[in-house]
Amino acid sequence: MATATTAQVARTVERAEPAAPRRSPLRWLSDHIVIIIGVLVLIYIFVPIGYIFALSFNQPAGRSATAEFDSFTWNNWKTICEPAGLCDSLRLSFAVSITATILATILGTLMAFALVRHSFRGRGASNLVIFLPMATPEVVMGASLLAMFVGLSLDSLLGFTTIVIAHVMFCLSFVVVTVKARLIGMDQRLEQAAMDLYANEWQTFRLITLPLAMPGIVAAAMLAFSLSFDDFIVTNFTAGQSITFPLFVYGAKLKDFPPQLFVVGTLMFFISFIFVIGGEIWRRRNARIAAAR
Amino acid sequence: MTTAGLVTPPAAHVDGAVARRRGWGWLLIVPGMLWLAVFFLFPTVQLFFTSLYDPSGSYINGYSMTWHFANYVDALKDSWNLFVRSFAYAGAATLICLFLGYPLAYAIAFKAGRWKNVMLVLVIAPFFTSFLLRTMSWRTILSDNGFVVSTLKFLHILPPDGRLLATSVAVIAGLTYNFLPFMTLPLYAALDKVDPRLIEAAGDLYAGPLTGFRRVTLPLSLPGVVSGTLLCFIPACGDYINAELLGTPKQYMVGNRIQAAFLTEQNYPLAACLSVILMAIVVVMVVFYIRRAGTEDLV
Numbered sequence: 001m002a003t004a005t006t007a008q009v010a011r012t013v014e015r016a017e018p019a020a021p022r023r024s025p026l027r028w029l030s031d032h033i034v035i036i037i038g039v040l041v042l043i044y045i046f047v048p049i050g051y052i053f054a055l056s057f058n059q060p061a062g063r064s065a066t067a068e069f070d071s072f073t074w075n076n077w078k079t080i081c082e083p084a085g086l087c088d089s090l091r092l093s094f095a096v097s098i099t100a101t102i103l104a105t106i107l108g109t110l111m112a113f114a115l116v117r118h119s120f121r122g123r124g125a126s127n128l129v130i131f132l133p134m135a136t137p138e139v140v141m142g143a144s145l146l147a148m149f150v151g152l153s154l155d156s157l158l159g160f161t162t163i164v165i166a167h168v169m170f171c172l173s174f175v176v177v178t179v180k181a182r183l184i185g186m187d188q189r190l191e192q193a194a195m196d197l198y199a200n201e202w203q204t205f206r207l208i209t210l211p212l213a214m215p216g217i218v219a220a221a222m223l224a225f226s227l228s229f230d231d232f233i234v235t236n237f238t239a240g241q242s243i244t245f246p247l248f249v250y251g252a253k254l255k256d257f258p259p260q261l262f263v264v265g266t267l268m269f270f271i272s273f274i275f276v277i278g279g280e281i282w283r284r285r286n287a288r289i290a291a292a293r
Numbered sequence: 294m295t296t297a298g299l300v301t302p303p304a305a306h307v308d309g310a311v312a313r314r315r316g317w318g319w320l321l322i323v324p325g326m327l328w329l330a331v332f333f334l335f336p337t338v339q340l341f342f343t344s345l346y347d348p349s350g351s352y353i354n355g356y357s358m359t360w361h362f363a364n365y366v367d368a369l370k371d372s373w374n375l376f377v378r379s380f381a382y383a384g385a386a387t388l389i390c391l392f393l394g395y396p397l398a399y400a401i402a403f404k405a406g407r408w409k410n411v412m413l414v415l416v417i418a419p420f421f422t423s424f425l426l427r428t429m430s431w432r433t434i435l436s437d438n439g440f441v442v443s444t445l446k447f448l449h450i451l452p453p454d455g456r457l458l459a460t461s462v463a464v465i466a467g468l469t470y471n472f473l474p475f476m477t478l479p480l481y482a483a484l485d486k487v488d489p490r491l492i493e494a495a496g497d498l499y500a501g502p503l504t505g506f507r508r509v510t511l512p513l514s515l516p517g518v519v520s521g522t523l524l525c526f527i528p529a530c531g532d533y534i535n536a537e538l539l540g541t542p543k544q545y546m547v548g549n550r551i552q553a554a555f556l557t558e559q560n561y562p563l564a565a566c567l568s569v570i571l572m573a574i575v576v577v578m579v580v581f582y583i584r585r586a587g588t589e590d591l592v
Contacts, residue, residue, distance in 0.1 A: 055433070
C-alpha cells in the first residue's frame with residue numbers, strides 16, 4: 001500500500017515539474033542531466049548486445065568469428081547445432097539449471113520460512129552461514145569443492161551430479177535472502193484473519209500464505225536459474241569432463257570461435273526479454289483485474 | 294549484503310510486527326542447512342587443512358599433513374602483487390560502477406515516470422546473455438582496429454601506437470560492465486523507497502537541489518550503496534575471466550593464479566593457501582565495511 005502512495009506522489013511531482021518555465025538551454029540541461037546520464041549508461045549496457053546480434057549474421061572469412069564483420073548471412077541461424085557439442089552443452093546447461101533451481105528454491109524457501117516465522121536457538125549463526133557463501137569469491141568455492149571431491153575419491157562422480165551440488169550450494173543463499181525479504185514485508189494479519197474465519201493451518205497456508213509469498217519465490221527461482229545457467233567459475237572446477245554452455249564458450253575461445261555462439265547469445269537475450277515483458281504484462285493484467293473487483 | 298535489495302529491500306518497520314512461533318517449525322531449516330554444511334562449510338574447513346599440507350607432495354603421490362604454516366609465507370611471496378592488483382582493480386571497478394549506477398538508478402526511481410518498469414527491464418535483460426559472450430564481444434569492441442580505439446586516437450586521447458585491449462583499462466572496464474547490474478538494482482531498490490515529499494520538503498526549507506541531494510536523498514539511499522558496492526566488489530575480487538580475456542598475464546589477478554595452481558599445476562597446497570588468504574581478506578573487509586556503514590542488520 002505504502003508503495004502505491006509513493007508512486008502516486010511521484011507521479012504528481014512529475015506532472016508538476018514541466019509546468020515550471022524553461023528559462024534557458026542550460027536550465028533544461030540541469031533539469032534533465034540525470035535522465036541523460038541514465039540513458040547513456042543504458043546505451044553502454046547495450047553495446048555488446050548489439051555486437052553479439054550483428055555478429056550472429058556474420059559470415060567469417062576465416063574459421064574463427066571474433067574478427068570484424070565480413071559478409072551478411074542467415075546461415076548461422078539455420079545451423080545452430082552444427083558446431084560439434086554446442087547443442088549438447090546447451091542441453092546439459094538446461095538440465096543442470098532446472099534441477100539446481102528446483103532444489104535451491106525448495107530448500108531456500110523452507111529456510112526462509114523457518115527464519116522469518118519461527119524462533120529457535122542459533123538463528124544468528126544460521127544467518128551467518130547463509131551469508132558466508134555470498135561473501136566468498138567463486139574461485140574459492142569452486143576450489144574447495146573440487147578439493148573435497150578429489151579428497152574423498154569421488155572423481156568418478158564429477159559431472160552432472162557435482163555441478164548440481166555446487167549450483168544449489170551457491171544459489172541457496174540468494175533464494176533465502178529474496179524469499180525472506182518478501183515474507184518480512186507480508187501482512188501477517190491476513191493469515192490471522194483466515195484462521196479467525198475457521199481455515200485450518202493447511203488451508204491458510206495454501207490459500208493465503210503461499211499465494212502471498214509467490215512473487216518472492218518466483219523472483220528467487222528466476223535469480224537462481226540465471227545464476228546457475230551463466231555460471232562459469234564454479235562449474236569449471238566441478239564439471240570434470242562434462243561441458244556446459246559457458247564451458248563450451250570458454251573452450252571455443254581457445255580454438256576457433258563458431259559464429260553460431262552469437263546466435264545462441266542473441267536468442268538467450270530475446271527469450272529472456274520476452275519472459276520478463278510477458279511477466280510484466282501478466283502482472284499488470286492481474287493488478288487491473290484486482291482493481292476492478 | 295542483500296539481494297533482498299533486488300526485489301524488496303528489508304522493511305525494518307514491519308520486522309517488529311512479525312510474530313515468531315515456537316515449536317517444531319524451525320526444522321524447516323534443517324535440509325538447507327545440511328546442504329550448506331556438507332557442501333560449503335566442510336569443504337572450506339578442509340581447504341584450510343589442505344593449505345597446511347607438506348608442499349613436497351603431489352596430486353599423484355598424495356600429500357601428508359604437516360601443519361606447514363610456512364606455505365602461507367611462500368604463497369604471499371609468490372603472489373602478493375596479485376592480491377594488490379586484484380583489490381585495486383575490483384575497487385576501481387566498484388567505484389566506476391557506483392558513479393554509473395547511481396545516476397541510472399536515480400533516473401529510474403525519480404525521473405522515468407511511466408517508463409520505470411521498461412527501464413528496469415532494459416537494465417536487467419542484457420545480463421541474461423552469457424557472461425562469457427559479452428566479455429568476448431568487449432574483446433572485439435576494444436580491439437586494436439575497433440572503432441573505440443580509432444576514435445580515441447583521432448581525438449588524441451590515445452597515442453598513435455596506444456591500445457586498449459590487453460591493458461589494465463580494458464580489464465577494469467570489463468569488470469565494471471559485468472557487475473554494473475549488481476550495483477544498479479540495490480541502489481534502485483533503496484532510492485525507490487525514498488519518499489519524494491522529503492526531497493520536496495528540503496526544497497521548501499530553502500535547500501538547493503544539490504544540498505537537498507546531499508542531506509536527504511544520499512543518506513537515505515546509503516543501504517543501497519552498501520549492498521551495491523559489496524555485491525560488486527566481492528565477485529570482482531575473485532574474477533579471472535576479465536583478466537584472462539581482456540588482459541595479458543601482466544594484468545592477471547589472484548583468481549587466475551588460484552585457477553592455474555589448482556587445475557593446471559595441481560599444486561593444491563599453494564592454491565588452497567591463496568584461496569584462504571583471499572577469502573579471509575574479503576570477509577574481514579566486508580565485516581569491517583558493514584560495521585562502519587552501520588547496517589549490521591543486513592548480515
